[in-house]
Amino acid sequence: MAIPDITSGLPAIDHHSHASMARPRTILQIEKQFSTAHLETNVPPEVFDAYITARNRGDTATLERLQAEHQTETILEEGVKFRSTTFFATALREGARQLYGPGGSWDDQMLVAREWAAKSPSFGYDQACHVANTPIVLADVSALDRDIWDRKRYRQVMRIDPYVYPFHDGQTTMRGMEFQRFHAGFATVLRSELRRVGMDAPPANFDQYLQFMDASIERRVHEGAISLKIASAYVRGIDFEPATYADASAVYGALAAGQAADRRTMENFLVRRACQYAADKQMPVQVHVGMGHPEPGMIVGNGAPFLLEPLLQTRSLNRLKICLLHGAYPFSSDLASLVQTYGNLYLDFSWMPYLHHAYLRSKLTEWLEILPANKLLYGSDAGAPEFHVAAASYARQALNHVLNDGVERGVWNTTQVDWLARRIMYENTADIYGLEAVS
Known part of the structure; x- marks a missing residue:
């Protein structure tokens, strides 16, 4: 018997993508x-x-x-x-x-x-959005060329990580190239932002660096970034413990002078400062949790969701909306326990629609049974238009399967599953980011 198509015709907001980051590839x-x-x-x-x-x-x-x-x-x-x-x-x-x-x-x-x-860098992705019925795409990229990428469809999410690692050489003795690749990307953005204000390197004074960081983030938000993003799980653990200004300043001063120092205190302080900025501006923050790419370099345990609890326990961040990405695979149940505990946390399952099949259906069942209707967010994590289309298609299939199964088991009625489908595909993301209605 065919499963009723609950999601057919529903538009979607792609909560997490890398549109414009990848060049066209075969x-x-x-x-x-x-x-x-x-x-x-x-x-x-x-x-x-x-x-x-x-x-x-x-x-x-x-x-x-x-x-x-x-x-x-x-x-x-x-x-x-x-x-x-x-x-x-x-x-x-x-x-x-x-x-x-x-x-x-x-x-x-x-x-x-x-x-x-050959037509345009955005042409293939624009066509993918049409096929996938995704009128709004949140793009985790360092910049969006607005002469190419439509401002109404593509909204920028900006990483704060470039500001967190000044003076880092990006070298490691670990296997693979992920650690180096991410640090190289962070350093490229930081150099670009420094040059905008006439600096070739981070200033020697910590206060001056904080002024630069604050002004740079503020300018990029003014230019259109609608969310901050933390991708630091690729280079360190996401246990951002409390840190004082005095300790962070001392570390910064030592590093600026070419001396060895434990960077984590300074890194923790800078991450927390950026999160407080987002909280004050009522701007969401995305955080990479779970595994990385299929290549050595990232320590998978660095993305374990429970590591975030020191940050989550910060009282002044209680209203900061934090979206945890990728279902935190393989920590997917751990993630659900955090999201149902903290009212300001949300669960994004980008990446999963084109990596998992049976597992995604299993986890959607688990998540939907324990989490309130406003907590789950669809996303693709696609840089290639082929994956953008595939993610939307398989996510809809998985939701159809799980929601219909829930009706048969008496978990939800038909009115509730229609509502849940809308919430997951676009309403939850629209509410969190203050986006206009999609159609």
């Missing part, structure tokens, strides 16, 4: 990017580092040399084959099918993709 390039763990574990560390650096720079000569000497591309292709059985691979191809033409061949679909990429 499906094979996307699959290779997500298969780098297989390469990392089959070549010497310095070879992996050289491959990632060359790939990011488009250095074809080095890539060809690494293939000749270490079979890097061959190993990556093997990794793609191994990952072909994952739901990720299924979702990527289904997104391409829906986006580029259900009736066309694979070659026809890829031809359409190339034609769209």
Whole structure:
């Protein structure tokens, strides 16, 4: 018997995406990017580092040399084959099918993709939003070119992490490149913001740095950022303990003078300062919790949701709306316990619609039975338009399944499930961020 389609026709707000961050890529390039763990574990560390650096720079000569000497591309292709059985691979191809033409061949679909990429950097994503019925997309990106990306559809979420790590060289002895990649991204944004005010490096004085940080965040919010974001789980634990100005200032002064110091006190102070700014401005904050990308570099335990409790217990932040991302997989039940405990917490399940199938349905059932109707947020976490389409499609399928099952079990009536579908797909995000009604 067919399951009634509760979500059909409902618009969605994509609560968390990376629209505009990724350049147009082929499906094979996307699959290779997500298969780098297989390469990392089959070549010497310095070879992996050289491959990632060359790939990011488009250095074809080095890539060809690494293939000749270490079979890097061959190993990556093997990794793609191994990952072909994952739901990720299924979702990527289904997104391409829906986006580029259900009736066309694979070659026809890829031809359409190339034609769209040639039109404009945003053209493919705009088409994906049309197919997915997502009139508003919250984009976690450092900047949005408003000559390309429509201001009404795409709303910027800005990371505070670039301000948290001044003087950090981004080096580590850990495996992989995630730690270095995220620190490099943070440093690039910080340099750009410093240059806006005529500085080549962070000032030696902590008060001056705080003035710069405050003014920079305020300007970016004035230019259109509607939320702050913390992605620090990729480089450290998210246990942002209380820290005094005096201790943070002492650490900053030591680092500015080139001396060794325990950075965490200063980092904690800066994160908390930014969160207090958001609370005072009645602006939400997104936080990455749970695992990272399929590549060594992030310590998965650094994103465990319970680490946030010192921050959550801060009395002056009791009205700060905090959206915890990705269902915190594999800590999904831990996350639900926090969200039902703290009234200002919300659970976003972006990323999950194209990584999980049965698991997402199981967790939606668990979450919807324990959490109030205003707590759950749909999102894609997509940088590629194919995943944007796939995430919306599979999220709707999962909600249809879970909500109909709940009616059959007597958990909800038909009026309640219609309301829940609207709340999850767009009303909750619209309420939290003060967005206009979608249609």
